[in-house]
Amino acid sequence: MIKKCLFPVAGYGTRFLPATKSMPKEMLPIVDKPLIQYGVEEAMLAGLTDLGFVNGRNKRAIPDHFDINYELEAEIAGSGKEEKLSTIREVMAACTFSYTRQNQMQGLGHAILCGRTLMGDQPFGVVLADDLCINDSGPLVMSQLVSLYKQFRCTIVAVQEVPESEVDKYGVIAGEALSDNLIRVTDMVEKPAPSEAPSNLAVIGRYVLTPDIFDIIENTEPGINGEVQLTDAILTQARQGCVIACKFEGERFDCGSVSGFVEATNTIYQKRLDRV
Numbered sequence: 001m002i003k004k005c006l007f008p009v010a011g012y013g014t015r016f017l018p019a020t021k022s023m024p025k026e027m028l029p030i031v032d033k034p035l036i037q038y039g040v041e042e043a044m045l046a047g048l049t050d051l052g053f054v055n056g057r058n059k060r061a062i063p064d065h066f067d068i069n070y071e072l073e074a075e076i077a078g079s080g081k082e083e084k085l086s087t088i089r090e091v092m093a094a095c096t097f098s099y100t101r102q103n104q105m106q107g108l109g110h111a112i113l114c115g116r117t118l119m120g121d122q123p124f125g126v127v128l129a130d131d132l133c134i135n136d137s138g139p140l141v142m143s144q145l146v147s148l149y150k151q152f153r154c155t156i157v158a159v160q161e162v163p164e165s166e167v168d169k170y171g172v173i174a175g176e177a178l179s180d181n182l183i184r185v186t187d188m189v190e191k192p193a194p195s196e197a198p199s200n201l202a203v204i205g206r207y208v209l210t211p212d213i214f215d216i217i218e219n220t221e222p223g224i225n226g227e228v229q230l231t232d233a234i235l236t237q238a239r240q241g242c243v244i245a246c247k248f249e250g251e252r253f254d255c256g257s258v259s260g261f262v263e264a265t266n267t268i269y270q271k272r273l274d275r276v
């Protein structure tokens with residue numbers, strides 16, 4: 001059973017400067033909840049309650065968010081405002097939180113490798129909290145990936161069709177279709193030019209990784225942008241064994257970009273209004 005989930009949160013979030021100058025982008029709120037809490041709730045709903053964070057400098061706000069704020073609790077105790085803390089209290093009661101640091105931002109692959117000490121020798125989920133995922137009609141993406149892991153026992157990635165003009169922002173896969181929504185990965189390219197992309201199926205920020213990924217990352221040369229790319233390491237897994245890509249059910253917002261962030265905010269706010 002998978003119990004662990006890794007959250008790489010050490011990036012600089014330069015697309016949100018100046019907001020992210022002294023605050024992690026993962027703490028930006030969609031309506032009234034920080035991005036990282038949406039990610040943590042998704043992991044918790046998938047049964048992943050042993051949570052590890054690869055943090056960076058200036059990111060104290062994340063460990064503080066998942067801890068008790070005694071002054072605040074005392075101030076609002078017994079008032080109607082306590083209700084506003086119910087969701088964070090729920091995740092704090094259900095999950096454990098561990099932290100390590102990435103002291104040089106050398107890319108996602110490197111960030112995952114920094115999490116080795118927290119994840120150990122077991123398969124684990126990975127959530128990039130700047131991808132916000134929702135699903136009105138069933139389980140969220142991480143739950144979908146965990147179910148697939150139980151079936152295939154290999155690394156599982158979530159993919160989504162994107163416009164051809166946008167493939168250069170993503171890791172892009174190619175492979176053989178196993179069903180309408182499952183593909184056995186045979187190729188994977190990080191940020192390809194549209195003319196060189198093997199498909200328009202882009203990997204989004206949800207994974208289940210098997211622990212051999214760590215040794216593979218250690219032996220992976222820096223790729224595009226001079227960074228150790230997780231995509232290159234997963235391609236090695238696909239060539240040595242098996243990697244499954246899942247066209248997940250639900251919607252995903254790229255909250256690492258300002259336009260995706262605004263779209264997510266409008267969508268979630270509208271859903272709130274529709275509920276009352």
Ligand code: UTP
Binds near residue numbers: 012054110111
């Ligand atoms: P991004 O590339 O989207 O994040 O990485 P970024 O670098 O912070 O954003 P911009 O482009 O400067 O605006 C995806 C995820 O990987 C983490 C980020 O925190 C984000 O959650 N990451 C990225 C790390 O933890 N370490 C890194 O070295 C790079």
